[in-house]
Amino acid sequence: MDVPAMRANFAKAAATGDEAPLYFYSHLFLSHPEVRAMFPVSMAHQRDRFFTALGEVVTRVDDLDTLVPILQQLGRDHRKFGTLAAHYPAAGASLLATLEHFDDEWSPELAKDWTDAYTLVAEVMIAAAEEAAEQPAWWEADVVGHERRTIDVAVLRVRPRARYDYLPGQSLSLETDLRPRLWRYYSPANAPRPDGVLDLHVKARDGGPVSSALVRRVGVGDVLRLGPPMGHLALDPDSDRDLLLVAGGMGLAPLKAMVDQVARHGPARRVDLFVGFRTEDDVYDRTDLARLQEENPWLTVTYAVSEDKLSSLEQGDVGEVVLRHGPWTSREVCVAGPAVMVEDTVGRLLQHGVPPRRMSSEVFAPSRPGPSVDGEVTE
Structure with missing residues (x-):
């Protein structure tokens, strides 16, 4: 399997923006109109999801230890859509048609490599869905x-x-x-x-x-x-290291769950939670975080605001504020929030000396607009 060639081929399709996902779904719905009812009226967000997931596969196609658990989660998750094993060949044919359409250098070798890769993806997802058959689809x-x-x-x-x-x-x-x-x-x-x-x-x-x-x-x-739970952002169950948790905006939710986990089940450790917002008015969970801090002396909560010069809270991007309070090189670290914030914070902490193996992160990004609350379709 020529992985570099596959990545280069995918990059050509991804570079077209909306065109490649639109071509894929048009091909799929024209060749298999019976599956259209499984999808939302507006396909704007779904188009993004498809190429995001495909990008994950391409990135990790030569790292099966990482890829297989992701595919298993996707297989279980797709049960909620009514996805059956019989649907996978149709999607595979439309995928190959799309990748060929946007690559003037398409070859029989690329077709074989993509067919082999997609067959593996489908087999893992189908097997995971079948293993979860005794559980609810939702x-x-x-x-x-x-x-x-x-x-x-x-x-x-x-x-x-x-x-x-x-x-x-x-x-x-x-x-x-x-x-x-x-x-x-x-x-x-x-x-x-x-x-x-x-x-x-x-x-x-x-x-x-x-x-x-x-x-x-x-x-x-x-x-x-x-739907079933997904994601890889979690505490190391074999570690009792002190924690550094860094949230941006709505990325607070999963990190607050980790604080709750320590409070309920231990092990005893120090936890420093940094939460970044643009303005002090955006801090929506202050009362409950104050309660958690009062009930748990091992917890310290620090707020940062990046666009509110009148606030008495710490000023600056949350990653910048975190480094003012270091060192953090002995901590287990979790970061969650918008893509720019996660990239900036992870980069700062790696440069600070936190080993990559002790740092996990997840991007929390808003979905692409679809139908409005009044039912109007927006793009």
Whole structure:
């Protein structure tokens, strides 16, 4: 398998922006119109998801130890769409047609390599889905609390009707009847607890159909659907090192779940949580974080604001503020937030001397706009 050639081929398709995903789905729906009903009305966000996932595969195609768990998660997750083993060949044919269409140097060798790679991907995903057949494809969950924290942020408390296991730091996909077939990812902000309730932090995004509905229209008594947990952001279960947790904006949720995990289950350790926002008015969880800090003397919470010169909170990007309080070279580190913030913070900490093996990170980015809350389709 010529991995460099495959990456170069994929880069040509990815460089076209929307054109390659649009070609893929057009080919798929024209050749297999029966699958169109499995997808949302607006394909804007779905197009992004497809090429993001494919990019993950291409990046790790020669690192099966990392790739296989990702594919297994995707296989289990795709059960919620009604995906069957019979659907995979159709998607594979459309993928090869797309990659060929955007590469003037397409060759039989590339076709074979991509066929072999896709066959492996499909086999792993199908096997994972079959192994999860005894579990629900999705979980219905009742909204038992809805608290507006700011004009555009709400904390939803949801209780799955069946047992829902996850690790603090993981994400879950969520669907509401207000926006059918539009699944969005959120991280529980608490560790699993006896009552089964999950706290979800949601920010309404401009043009964000699901987030806007969750913040402004969903209420107590409504029912949501949850997909299986996903993601690799988690504490090392074999480590008792002190923790450095760095959040930007809504990336606070998974890191707060880790704090909750330490509070509930240990092991005893120091935890420094840094939370960055643009302005002090954006700090939506201050009261509850103050409660956690008061109840747990091992926890220190520090806020940073990057665009609020009148605030008494620490000034600067959160990664910059973190380094003012070092050294951190002995810590286990988790970073979550917007892509620019994660890249900047991880880069600073690597330069500071934190070993890469003790640092994990996850990007929390808003989904691409789809239908508005009023049902209008936006691009």
